[in-house]
Amino acid sequence: MMDASVISFYVISAFLLTFGLMAVTAKKIFRSAIWLLFSLVGIASLYFWMDLQFLAAVQIIVYIGGIVVLIIFSIFLTQDSGSALPRAIKSRKIGAALLSVFGFGIIATLLARTAFVETTTPMDVEMKTIGFKMLSLGGDGYALPFELVSILLLAAMIGCIVIAVKNIPGKP
Amino acid sequence: MLTTLTELTIVGILILTLFAVLGLVLVFMERKVSAYMQIRLGPNRVGYKGIAQTLADTIKLVVKEGLTPNGADKFLFNLAPFIVMFGAMLLMAPIPFARNSQIWDLNIGVLYITAVSSISVIGILMAGWSSNNKYSLLGAMRSGAQIVSYELSAGLAIISIVVLTGSLKISEIIASQETGWWIFRGHIPVLISFVIFIIAVTAETNRAPFDMAEAESELTAGFHTEYSGMRFALFFLAEYVNIFIVCAIGATLFLGGWMPFHIGNWAGFNHLMDFIPSSIWFFGKTFFLIFVIMWFRWTFPRLRIDQLLNLEWKYLLPIGMFNLLLMTIIAIMGWYF
Numbered sequence: 001m002m003d004a005s006v007i008s009f010y011v012i013s014a015f016l017l018t019f020g021l022m023a024v025t026a027k028k029i030f031r032s033a034i035w036l037l038f039s040l041v042g043i044a045s046l047y048f049w050m051d052l053q054f055l056a057a058v059q060i061i062v063y064i065g066g067i068v069v070l071i072i073f074s075i076f077l078t079q080d081s082g083s084a085l086p087r088a089i090k091s092r093k094i095g096a097a098l099l100s101v102f103g104f105g106i107i108a109t110l111l112a113r114t115a116f117v118e119t120t121t122p123m124d125v126e127m128k129t130i131g132f133k134m135l136s137l138g139g140d141g142y143a144l145p146f147e148l149v150s151i152l153l154l155a156a157m158i159g160c161i162v163i164a165v166k167n168i169p170g171k172p
Numbered sequence: 173m174l175t176t177l178t179e180l181t182i183v184g185i186l187i188l189t190l191f192a193v194l195g196l197v198l199v200f201m202e203r204k205v206s207a208y209m210q211i212r213l214g215p216n217r218v219g220y221k222g223i224a225q226t227l228a229d230t231i232k233l234v235v236k237e238g239l240t241p242n243g244a245d246k247f248l249f250n251l252a253p254f255i256v257m258f259g260a261m262l263l264m265a266p267i268p269f270a271r272n273s274q275i276w277d278l279n280i281g282v283l284y285i286t287a288v289s290s291i292s293v294i295g296i297l298m299a300g301w302s303s304n305n306k307y308s309l310l311g312a313m314r315s316g317a318q319i320v321s322y323e324l325s326a327g328l329a330i331i332s333i334v335v336l337t338g339s340l341k342i343s344e345i346i347a348s349q350e351t352g353w354w355i356f357r358g359h360i361p362v363l364i365s366f367v368i369f370i371i372a373v374t375a376e377t378n379r380a381p382f383d384m385a386e387a388e389s390e391l392t393a394g395f396h397t398e399y400s401g402m403r404f405a406l407f408f409l410a411e412y413v414n415i416f417i418v419c420a421i422g423a424t425l426f427l428g429g430w431m432p433f434h435i436g437n438w439a440g441f442n443h444l445m446d447f448i449p450s451s452i453w454f455f456g457k458t459f460f461l462i463f464v465i466m467w468f469r470w471t472f473p474r475l476r477i478d479q480l481l482n483l484e485w486k487y488l489l490p491i492g493m494f495n496l497l498l499m500t501i502i503a504i505m506g507w508y509f
Contacts, residue, residue, distance in 0.1 A: 004173060030301055034248065037294060053280045057287040065290025069320055072297050076313060127279060127340050 005049075012049060016042030027084040029075055037068045052123075054130055183275055187264050191413055198412040199226045201459075202466055209470040230405070238401035241304055248302035253399065253406035255295030260413045262288045266342050267420050270430050270451035274342065281342040282330050285421055286323070289376070292414065293319045296395050299407070303398040311394025314384045314477055321484045322375040322382075328492035329369035332361065332499040333425045336508065346429040351436050353428035357509040361499040366426045368492050373418035374465055375480070377411065381472035382480060419461035423454065427461075430454040436509070 016039050023035035040063045047056035088096075137143045200215070200223070207214025215222035240246055266281050268274040278284050293316055300312020334340055336358055337348040348354075354362050375382040384394075396407045423429060430450035434442045475483065502508055 004176075028245070031245070031248065034294075034298060053278055054283070057280050057283045060287035061283075061290060064294065065287065065320070065323065069290075069293060069297070069316060072294075072301075073313070073316065076297075076301070076309070125279065127283075128338075 009046075009049060012042055012045050015039075016046065029085060030072070033068060033071050033075060036071070037064060040064055040068065052125060054125060054127060187261065187275075190264070191261070191409065194413055194416050195409040196226045196230070198416060198462065199229070199408075201462070202412075205463065205466045206470065209467070233405040234402055236401035238403050239398070241398050243304035244398065245302040245304070248298050249398075250403070252295050252299035252302060253403045253410070255298060256292050256410040257406050259288060259291035259295065260410045260417065262291070263414075263417045267417065268342055268346060268424065268429050268454070270449070270454055273451075277341065277343045279341060281340045281345070282334060282421075282425070283340050286327050286330065289414075289418075290319075290323060292410070299399070300395040303395070305398050307397045308395050311384075311397070315378060315395060317477075318378070318382065318384065318480060319376050321481060322372045322488075325368050325484060325488040325492050326372035326376060328489070328496055329365040329372065330421075330425060332365040332492075332496050333358075335496070335499050335503050336362070338503075342424060342429075346424060346431055349428040349431045350434060352434055352509060353426065353431070355426045358499075358502070359508065361495050361502055362426065364491065364495045365499070366422070368488055368495070369422055369426070370461070370464065371488060372484075373422065374468055375484070377414045377418060377465075379415065379465055380469040381474050383474060384477050384480060415462055415465060416458065419465065420454070420458045422461050423457035427457045428453075429457075 019035045019038035019042060023032050023039060026032040026035055040059065044056045044059040044064070047053075047059055133140065134142050134146055203225070204214045204222075215225035218224040218228045240249055263285060265276040266274065266278055266284055268277075296315045296319075297312045300308040300310075300315075303309075333345065333354060336354060337345045339345060339348070349357075351357070355366055396404055399407060430453050432442070432445040432448060432450065432453050434445060
């Protein structure tokens with residue numbers, strides 16, 4: 001028996017996979033970015049489907065509002081975005097195909113080997129719980145990873161500033 | 173399942189109707205407010221005092237030909253206005269129009285709003301690129317830079333209210349204003365965030381004085397230069413609906429949404445205020461904020477792009493961050509009313 005939730009899962013997955021495929025096969029680089037965007041929207045809707053609202057919102061903020069906009073800007077600034085990309089040469093195609101089969105194989109074996117246990121307890125997705133977990137120092141807290149990520153981001157920010165800073169005239 | 177479908181259909185139809193009515197009312201309001209600011213009459217021929225003017229405009233836009241430029245990326249060109257509209261429609265979900273009338277009271281409420289409002293920038297960038305026009309591309313890039321940077325300030329202003337209420341849920345934020353709206357109870361820091369919020373959302377909706385994305389005198393019409401007919405109308409409609417949405421969010425966070433004007437524990441006064449229906453409170457506050465944003469347009473001259481980015485990164489963002497810190501201290505010490 002197919003109920004609405006199962007049907008919507010397949011619809012979302014089909015949407016996600018179709019646009020993912022289109023993103024890698026598109027001839028124009030800008031179109032490719034837009035298809036990537038749609039496939040990321042598909043992931044966000046899968047999170048919504050699973051009732052993980054916080055994760056879905058973060059997916060939209062980070063990927064759609066941040067990364068895709070950044071990708072589009074870099075396309076605008078660097079590429080001749082209007083014309084079609086040149087066809088890939090044969091040796092690269094073969095290499096890419098081999099790599100994809102390899103990657104698919106790894107993921108497929110991982111999925112087959114993992115025993116997924118069905119949980120019966122409903123997940124606590126209350127924002128407060130997430131917030132406290134993120135900053136708690138206890139056994140199941142995430143304070144250390146949280147701080148590590150902030151240091152990483154700080155380093156990235158300093159790197160950007162160093163690259164972007166204007167050279168003062170007269171100094172090398 | 174059938175009831176769910178029926179409910180979904182009814183809500184969908186209501187939202188579409190609200191969109192159409194909002195478009196008509198807000199465009200008319202914009203023209204009348206502009207006229208009032210410039211001491212002229214404004215539209216006054218179609219219908220009583222020009223009240224059917226926007227209806228006539230809509231009919232004109234519907235019957236116009238929708239042109240597609242020759243070198244354009246046809247599919248994306250046609251898709252872009254719908255992406256912008258789609259973003260505006262998604263934002264309608266968590267807005268409380270009156271007591272107990274909210275489509276979806278999500279757990280993450282205001283975070284959802286911040287997230288979804290970033291979708292419209294994609295539509296604008298798409299429109300600018302696919303038009304194959306330099307003005308459009310320049311307009312889109314300006315708009316992108318502007319929206320991405322002002323999102324931060326708006327987000328910080330929203331977070332400062334979340335710090336006070338301790339919840340992201342819209343219904344809880346409104347319930348916390350039962351004894352007075354945050355703008356009065358939270359005094360100085362809330363006032364600062366309110367000002368930052370209004371400035372940031374004016375920039376995010378590409379309104380004057382931050383309308384560099386369209387800048388008629390420099391870029392013809394910015395990202396929608398090549399659009400005509402109904403597709404142009406969609407951009408236009410989305411712009412006005414977005415103004416409504418950001419003002420509704422501002423009213424909800426700072427002015428209590430549908431919550432009537434209450435003062436502490438003055439039971440008699442509060443009870444008297446409750447006689448005014450909650451929908452009137454909500455729409456009254458929202459339209460007041462819309463009026464303020466329209467007022468800006470005729471008060472401030474347009475900024476240059478570098479001035480605009482300086483304003484955000486050198487003034488609003490540091491002030492916003494400092495204000496958030498201040499707010500946290502005040503919330504922890506309980507120094508609000």
